[in-house]
Amino acid sequence: MSVTAMNTAASGLHALSHRLDVIANNLANVNTVGFKKARANFEDLLYQVRRQPGSENSLGDITPAGILLGTGVRLSSTQFCFEQGSFDQTGKQLDLAIDGAGLFQVRVFEDMGPNGIGYTRAGNFFRNANGEIVLGNSNGFRLEPPITISEDATSVTIGSDGRVLVTTPGATEPEEVGQIELARFVNPEGLLAKGQNVYVETQASGPPIVGVPTEEGFGAILQGSLEQSNVEPVRELVDLIQTQRSFELNGRSISAADEMLQAVVHMR
Amino acid sequence: MLYGLYLSASGMALARHRQDVIANNLANAQTTGFKRDLALYTQRPLEAMDLPGGRRFLPEHLKEMTGGGFAAATFTDFTQGPVEVSERPLDVMLQGPGMLAVQDGEKVAYTRDGKLTLLGQKLVRAVDGRPVLDVDGNEICFNGATLDQLTVDPFGCVRHCGVPAAQLGIFEFEDLQSLVKLGSNMFGATEPPLPAGHTTVVSGVFEASGVNPALELVEMIKNTRAFELSSRMIMLQDETLGRLVNELPKL
Numbered sequence: 001m002s003v004t005a006m007n008t009a010a011s012g013l014h015a016l017s018h019r020l021d022v023i024a025n026n027l028a029n030v031n032t033v034g035f036k037k038a039r040a041n042f043e044d045l046l047y048q049v050r051r052q053p054g055s056e057n058s059l060g061d062i063t064p065a066g067i068l069l070g071t072g073v074r075l076s077s078t079q080f081c082f083e084q085g086s087f088d089q090t091g092k093q094l095d096l097a098i099d100g101a102g103l104f105q106v107r108v109f110e111d112m113g114p115n116g117i118g119y120t121r122a123g124n125f126f127r128n129a130n131g132e133i134v135l136g137n138s139n140g141f142r143l144e145p146p147i148t149i150s151e152d153a154t155s156v157t158i159g160s161d162g163r164v165l166v167t168t169p170g171a172t173e174p175e176e177v178g179q180i181e182l183a184r185f186v187n188p189e190g191l192l193a194k195g196q197n198v199y200v201e202t203q204a205s206g207p208p209i210v211g212v213p214t215e216e217g218f219g220a221i222l223q224g225s226l227e228q229s230n231v232e233p234v235r236e237l238v239d240l241i242q243t244q245r246s247f248e249l250n251g252r253s254i255s256a257a258d259e260m261l262q263a264v265v266h267m268r
Numbered sequence: 269m270l271y272g273l274y275l276s277a278s279g280m281a282l283a284r285h286r287q288d289v290i291a292n293n294l295a296n297a298q299t300t301g302f303k304r305d306l307a308l309y310t311q312r313p314l315e316a317m318d319l320p321g322g323r324r325f326l327p328e329h330l331k332e333m334t335g336g337g338f339a340a341a342t343f344t345d346f347t348q349g350p351v352e353v354s355e356r357p358l359d360v361m362l363q364g365p366g367m368l369a370v371q372d373g374e375k376v377a378y379t380r381d382g383k384l385t386l387l388g389q390k391l392v393r394a395v396d397g398r399p400v401l402d403v404d405g406n407e408i409c410f411n412g413a414t415l416d417q418l419t420v421d422p423f424g425c426v427r428h429c430g431v432p433a434a435q436l437g438i439f440e441f442e443d444l445q446s447l448v449k450l451g452s453n454m455f456g457a458t459e460p461p462l463p464a465g466h467t468t469v470v471s472g473v474f475e476a477s478g479v480n481p482a483l484e485l486v487e488m489i490k491n492t493r494a495f496e497l498s499s500r501m502i503m504l505q506d507e508t509l510g511r512l513v514n515e516l517p518k519l
Contacts, residue, residue: 005284005291012295019298039354041383041395042299044292046451050285050339053448053458065341068449069285070292073299076395076452079385081356082415101416186414187386189394204387204397209414217414246297249481253291256492260287263499264280268506 004048004071009253011072015042016247018075023240026231034122034197035229036080037236043076082188085121085230087222093156094133096123097227100219102182105210106141106198113192113200117144119183119208121227122197133164137196147178160220162213182218183208276501278336282309283495285339290488293479300395301349301380301453302477304484308340346444349380349478351470357419358384358394359474362438366467367447367455369401369437376401377454378439378447378461380475386415391426391434396452401437403463408434424469438464 019040029035053066087097098104098121108118124136131148134140147164149156157165162180185191190204201208213221286307296302351361360382362368367378370393383394391400391408399407410418410428419427424436439461441447447455 005287008288008291008295012291012297015295016298042296043381043395043452044296044299044302044449047449051341053341063341065343065445066448067285067339068305068342069288070296070305070449070451072292073295079383079394081354083355101414184414186389188415189385190387206386206388217417242298245481246294249294249297249485250291252485252488253287253294256488257287257291259492260284260495263496267499267503 003257004069005257006254008070008072009250009257011045011074012250012253013247015040015073015075016243016250019243020240020247022078023236023243026236027233027240030229030231030233030236032122032197032229033124034085034120034227035231036082036085036121037229037231038078038080040075041077041079042073044073045071047071080189080191080193081230083230085228087225088228089224090226091224093158093223094125094127095224095226096125096158096180097222097225098123098182098213098219099222100213100217101184101188102211102213102218103184103188103199104135105144105181105183105208106135107144107146108139108141108194108198108200112194112198117208118194118198118200119185119191120197120199123226135197137198139196141196141198143180145178145181147180149177158221158223160214160222162221179212180221181210182213183210184217185209272505273502275336276498276505279498279501280495282307282337282339283491283498286491287488287495289342290484290491293484294481294488297477297479297481297484299453299477300383301475302479303344303346303349303380304477304479305449306343306345308343309337310340311337341445343445344447344449345478347478349475351473352476353473355472356383357471358415359472360384360420360436361470361473361475362467363470364440364464364467365444366438366440366464367461369405369439369461370454371399371401371407372450372454372456375456376405377450377456379454381453382469383474384420386410386413386418389413391418393453398452398454403435403437405437408436410434420469420471422468422470424464424467436469438467438469440464440467 022038022040026037047068050067103119106118110116125133126136128134133143133147152168153166155167164178165174166177167174186206191199192202211218289305289307293304385394389410402408413428417429424438425432426434446458450456
């Protein structure tokens with residue numbers, strides 16, 4: 001009965017509402033530092049075989065193809081797009097952006113991810129009360145390996161290779177207090193987002209490959225810049241319109257099937 | 269009289285079938301590389317009507333009576349779908365009739381969904397992680413590659429840091445209609461594939477669903493009306509039959 005069509009359309013509504021959620025989250029994070037947009041991937045569901053391909057019809061002909069009936073769609077995955085975001089010049093000493101594929105490592109809660117290490121592209125770092133460099137998110141995760149800047153430091157210089165140099169009053173030469181290390185992944189799109197601008201490793205991402213900035217593949221650090229969200233509002237809006245219209249179309253499928261059922265009911 | 273009832277009922281059954289197909293097309297209006305299905309009908313011949321020794325109606329009318337319809341084999345429209353730009357190097361679109369080979373359990377399936385990614389060191393489809401195969405039917409594995417180092421050139425060659433590493437398994441088919449939909453954006457082959465000759469690969473874009481919503485909606489409206497017409501026909505015939513049964517004896 002037309003109930004198949006209704007269920008098919010319902011699967012469309014369900015999948016599309018998920019896509020709307022993904023787009024809404026992208027748009028909500030259009031100003032989030034280091035945010036990477038996600039996209040929803042769809043796949044068609046299994047096919048009902050109403051007639052086997054190669055069967056014989058009443059004329060004695062072998063049919064070249066059968067009658068296969070699709071039963072709808074589902075959301076198969078959401079996928080991050082790790083394209084580089086644009087840089088915003090802020091001039092702040094502890095605002096760092098990565099021009100390349102690396103991610104900053106931060107010490108997160110033990111239960112958040114393997115080894116208690118999280119990864120982030122957000123480079124809005126702060127100095128906490130102990131002088132340690134921490135991430136400017138709601139929990140202030142410590143940079144890993146930890147780097148402490150003494151309280152009498154007058155300026156901090158971070159080179160493109162990640163070396164942290166501190167100038168103190170009276171010293172003639174800036175002193176090196178640490179080295180920022182970056183991690184990169186075979187498949188960064190397989191990372192698990194934990195919120196707070198932090199990702200953790202998964203089986204899909206593979207283990208982190210740790211190295212120093214400017215080494216091959218890690219990218220260089222830009223001091224005084226922040227990487228903006230890579231969400232393009234225009235694209236998202238186009239996707240939003242598409243999603244909304246597709247949603248309405250599936251709704252029409254249901255009402256058409258309903259009309260057909262009504263015609264049956266009213267036959268007698 | 270009763271025969272007409274069955275014809276109208278078969279019309280309704282066909283319209284219902286078409287409605288199911290249209291609903292699936294619309295549900296997949298956002299599915300990468302999806303190809304729309306067409307529900308086609310064929311006319312049923314007049315066999316049952318004039319069997320020798322069988323029931324006979326007025327002979328001069330017999331020739332004009334059709335035998336209703338059948339649902340014909342599903343026809344899949346393999347027209348190139350619209351391009352969607354993603355600027356992701358591992359999103360590829362096949363331009364031409366080719367299909368990308370993927371491993372589906374023990375078997376090889378074919379797909380137009382070219383959103384690729386890395387799982388471990390293996391090149392897989394992003395949609396479900398099924399391994400993508402090369403021209404020789406082997407899985408494509410890299411050594412020390414990360415996602416950002418891979419590119420795909422127009423000839424379907426996957427390059428690692430610019431160095432050719434593998435050739436994507438792109439195949440063409442003599443008759444695309446011989447492919448069977450398997451779900452999960454895949455097709456199964458019922459005849460051996462041919463090496464690609466008319467297919468190029470475009471990177472940074474993917475092939476959106478081939479469903480044209482406006483067209484499907486018009487089809488759906490037409491179909492609903494056809495269904496209603498058949499149901500009206502049943503009611504009319506029922507009414508006539510009712511008169512025959514109830515009023516004729518009174519005369």
